[in-house]
Amino acid sequence: MLQLVLAAPRSGSGKTTAACALLAALTARGLTPCAFKSGPDYIDPMFHRAVLGVESHNLDLFFSAPQIARALYARHAAGHGAAVVEGAMGYYDGLGGVTDTASAWQLADTLDLPALLVVRPKGASLTLAAELRGLTAFRTPHHIAGILLNDCTQGLCALLKPMLEKETGLPVVGCLPPLPEAVIESRHLGLKTAAEIDDLQHKIQLLSDAAQQTIDWPLLHTLFDRPAPAAAPCTVPPPRVRLAVARDAAFCFTYAETLEALRENGAELCFFSPLADTALPDNIGGLYLPGGYPELYAARLAANAPLRAAVKSAVQGGLPTVAECGGFLYLGRTLQDADGTPHPMAGVLPGQGFKVGRLVRFGYARLTARADSMLFRAGETLPVHEFHHWDSTENGDAFTAAKANGRQWACGFANASLYAGFPHLYWAGTPLPKRFAAAAEHYIKETS
Numbered sequence: 001m002l003q004l005v006l007a008a009p010r011s012g013s014g015k016t017t018a019a020c021a022l023l024a025a026l027t028a029r030g031l032t033p034c035a036f037k038s039g040p041d042y043i044d045p046m047f048h049r050a051v052l053g054v055e056s057h058n059l060d061l062f063f064s065a066p067q068i069a070r071a072l073y074a075r076h077a078a079g080h081g082a083a084v085v086e087g088a089m090g091y092y093d094g095l096g097g098v099t100d101t102a103s104a105w106q107l108a109d110t111l112d113l114p115a116l117l118v119v120r121p122k123g124a125s126l127t128l129a130a131e132l133r134g135l136t137a138f139r140t141p142h143h144i145a146g147i148l149l150n151d152c153t154q155g156l157c158a159l160l161k162p163m164l165e166k167e168t169g170l171p172v173v174g175c176l177p178p179l180p181e182a183v184i185e186s187r188h189l190g191l192k193t194a195a196e197i198d199d200l201q202h203k204i205q206l207l208s209d210a211a212q213q214t215i216d217w218p219l220l221h222t223l224f225d226r227p228a229p230a231a232a233p234c235t236v237p238p239p240r241v242r243l244a245v246a247r248d249a250a251f252c253f254t255y256a257e258t259l260e261a262l263r264e265n266g267a268e269l270c271f272f273s274p275l276a277d278t279a280l281p282d283n284i285g286g287l288y289l290p291g292g293y294p295e296l297y298a299a300r301l302a303a304n305a306p307l308r309a310a311v312k313s314a315v316q317g318g319l320p321t322v323a324e325c326g327g328f329l330y331l332g333r334t335l336q337d338a339d340g341t342p343h344p345m346a347g348v349l350p351g352q353g354f355k356v357g358r359l360v361r362f363g364y365a366r367l368t369a370r371a372d373s374m375l376f377r378a379g380e381t382l383p384v385h386e387f388h389h390w391d392s393t394e395n396g397d398a399f400t401a402a403k404a405n406g407r408q409w410a411c412g413f414a415n416a417s418l419y420a421g422f423p424h425l426y427w428a429g430t431p432l433p434k435r436f437a438a439a440a441e442h443y444i445k446e447t448s
């Protein structure tokens, strides 16, 4: 089984494009690959999904103990002929920007996978070799097993390959040529989402065709084939309770493994669109509003007054509800759009969402509950992350959030039927799915 961590010396090297190219080419070669993303990002896995037509999973060593990450990897890689684990930022970049904790390197080390480095040779030649030597000397073992030159013509690749191999001892498995037609545009929080790119399948085809021609596939297999991981079978019980899960262009930040963990705890997931549906799904015991881009659709969300009213009355009536970041902004009184115009939201919570225009409180934090609530016990601490350009006038004070650098702040709303706040939760491997499902079952019993 071909297995690799696709990493890079820095962000902007084209990892996601290279991941899409590899996944599409592996699919064309009949290997039925699967994909993972190292770190908390929601956007890159949407591209993996767009290529593969199946879920891509996040693996994150800040959120999960090593054995949980290994089990998730083994379970989701089982039955596939290849696995591509896309890294985040630079290979060694981890928690707080000053450690290797939760870096792509740490994930390669934890899963014992070889890494393929995506290197963009723009603006350097022999110096690339010096940089690569630095990358291989920095930690032992470094796990780097090969180089893929990105945005590099075949002519330049032919020139650089022998030099890089001689100077670094690392094999160059090929290149991806510049493909202006296949460029994926960026936006705040990352790339535009896969669903918003009109001709994405055409772009993927171009990437796949290029990768087929310019990668030395036998060499790639020699370097990256290894025994498939052994996976424990996973059991999904018959559903006991229905949970409504918002899913559309405005609410698209969900981890596949969160949804799977909810199903494993007896939930049937009923997807609905706060943009398009005028009512919540029937007979639900709970409501999950994930993050996304409500601010980009604020006018349309506001125009859907029946759904805003349904959400307000359901949440106020005690429907167990979880609202993370974009979902939390939807529960507030108003939300500014990208032009700064406020639009009415569900009005369950007192805050008004406003545009800041840069990342606010960005990154990993630890969330400690100040009191018992639906999802947390008093004093319990869980790893979370924040990832937003908008803020709220009222962020709540049910929790204390703390960064690795010691910075602390109060945040979140929580009670016996609610979790709402900017921090994104990572559910897999935690008690949260069980508690949410139990609250939902209890609600159904009490109200029927």
Ligand SMILES: NC(=O)CC[C@H](N)C(=O)O
Residues within 6 Å of the ligand: 188, 189, 253, 290, 291, 292, 293, 294, 295, 324, 325, 326, 327, 387, 388, 389, 390, 391
């Ligand atoms: N993580 C999110 O849900 C992001 C919310 C919103 N798009 C923002 O940037 O503030």
